[in-house]
């Protein structure tokens with residue numbers, strides 16, 4: 440760099456001094472510019488590293504608490520820390536792995552890898568999420584009516600929703616204009632699975648003492664099982680196969696809200712018309728990792744409305760060999776060991792509290808689960824780490840994940856669900872209990888959350904990246 444001007448001056452002896460000087464000055468300027476650029480890039484690099492070092496420290500501390508929690512509560516499970524995010528949960532030596540995986544021709548492994556950073560980001564997000572499909576979501580989502588709505592209606596064939604009024608006909612029964620349930624609406628919720636374990640304990644009264652109880656598919660609720668599973672009925676997640684028996688199962692429990700897990704269907708619509716219960720469609724992504732099936736959806740629903748989620752009847756403890764239902768003969772379930780490990784992780788992430796026969800005689804002591812403060816700190820660290828790794832350094836605020844925005848017109852929010860259908864039975868549907876709620880009658884924590892979120896409802900962009908949200912802004916007027 441420095442040679443050229445010198446060479447120039449020596450090769451042309453006639454040149455007067457000024458251009459040489461100019462060349463030298465230019466070169467010096469260029470040189471200092473380069474030095475400056477290198478230095479400042481080193482400096483920001485260091486700053487990024489320093490910043491991440493703090494996040495890594497917070498997350499590593501969190502991993503240690505998690506490890507301790509698993510040691511205390513995991514009934515033999517152990518957590519092995521790989522780095523500030525990665526963790527392996529191992530079943531005790533000698534666990535009988537009876538699950539044969541047909542696809543890979545192996546017995547189920549006895550250890551599972553988890554990314555705690557990813558898990559904490561995923562599950563903390565559910566606390567602020569709407570998990571029921573609404574009209575405002577379909578309106579806001581790109582291709583919501585054409586493409587996405589079609590995926591939620593079975594046997595639509597190749598027609599998709601090219602004819603929107605046809606799709607509206609299918610969905611109108613179960614599509615509220617906006618979110619019927621709110622984050623923080625309840626303090627405590629019980630999520631009751633169907634495991635035969637429930638008959639080994641008498642959790643009935645304890646379950647009924649929750650602010651809301653969420654049950655599953657065909658779970659019977661009556662005097663016969665009252666002392667095991669309680670009598671309170673608030674929500675029931677159902678698959679479309681359950682439509683056949685639902686009228687019998689409900690047995691006149693008309694205020695119980697049904698939430699369809701997957702897709703609606705003409706059998707289901709026929710069943711809905713014969714009962715007055717409010718019915719909605721679940722809205723949320725399919726988990727890529729962790730336990731499959733029913734349980735996870737119930738927990739997602741519960742987290743989107745409740746501060747504390749107690750789970751009963753999920754056969755989650757290591758050491759269980761049975762796979763039964765409390766009201767029928769045994770049947771084969773899915774990948775049991777993996778599910779159990781993941782539930783234990785969720786308990787130690789403060790997402791759920793596990794209740795089972797193996798813990799029935801234990802004191803209800805949750806002090807070894809990381810505190811809310813610690814979880815919030817770890818969540819914030821995981822978020823900053825992720826954003827710095829993906830190059831979005833800071834400044835994104837609470838709506839940083841909103842990829843698509845929708846808004847609600849100020850001229851009202853459309854009719855409440857079910858109102859187009861005036862069949863005699865559905866005249867008594869109690870949709871308004873959930874859909875028209877004076878702001879003041881919401882729980883204080885839910886009001887505070889609504890205000891802090893500036894009236895914005897958040898939805899997962901189903902089947903898409905973890906972070907992509909559809910956000911809809913409502914006015915901050917008294918009615919929510």
Ligand SMILES: *[C@@H]1O[C@H](CO)[C@@H](O)[C@H](O)[C@H]1NC(C)=O
Nearest residue numbers: 533534535536537538760761
């Ligand atoms: C493991 O479980 C299978 C099926 O329940 C049983 O046949 C086998 O004897 C068990 N093995 C041990 C070592 O307990």
Ligand SMILES: *[C@@H]1O[C@H](CO)[C@@H](O)[C@H](O)[C@H]1NC(C)=O
Nearest residue numbers: 563564566567837887888891
């Ligand atoms: C959830 O909402 C609270 C406000 O109630 C906010 O402080 C927090 O950052 C939000 N968390 C996520 C993951 O969006």
Ligand SMILES: *[C@@H]1O[C@H](CO)[C@@H](O)[C@H](O)[C@H]1NC(C)=O
Nearest residue numbers: 601602603604605606607608
């Ligand atoms: C769209 O669907 C509605 C309701 O089923 C039907 O009445 C109408 O004829 C359809 N329109 C077209 C163009 O197919």
Ligand SMILES: *[C@@H]1O[C@H](CO)[C@@H](O)[C@H](O)[C@H]1NC(C)=O
Nearest residue numbers: 659660661662687689690691
């Ligand atoms: C249905 O409800 C009635 C009245 O509450 C009760 O007597 C009956 O036992 C219930 N039937 C079943 C199958 O739970």
Ligand SMILES: *[C@@H]1O[C@H](CO)[C@@H](O)[C@H](O)[C@H]1NC(C)=O
Nearest residue numbers: 579844845846847848849912
């Ligand atoms: C609502 O959304 C439309 C379309 O994106 C936009 O043109 C309009 O300005 C928005 N209204 C408000 C009040 O934000």
Ligand SMILES: *[C@@H]1O[C@H](CO)[C@@H](O)[C@H](O)[C@H]1NC(C)=O
Nearest residue numbers: 693694867868869870871872
């Ligand atoms: C609807 O819910 C409200 C509030 O819980 C209740 O007071 C009312 O009796 C219910 N109405 C019917 C028809 O179930």
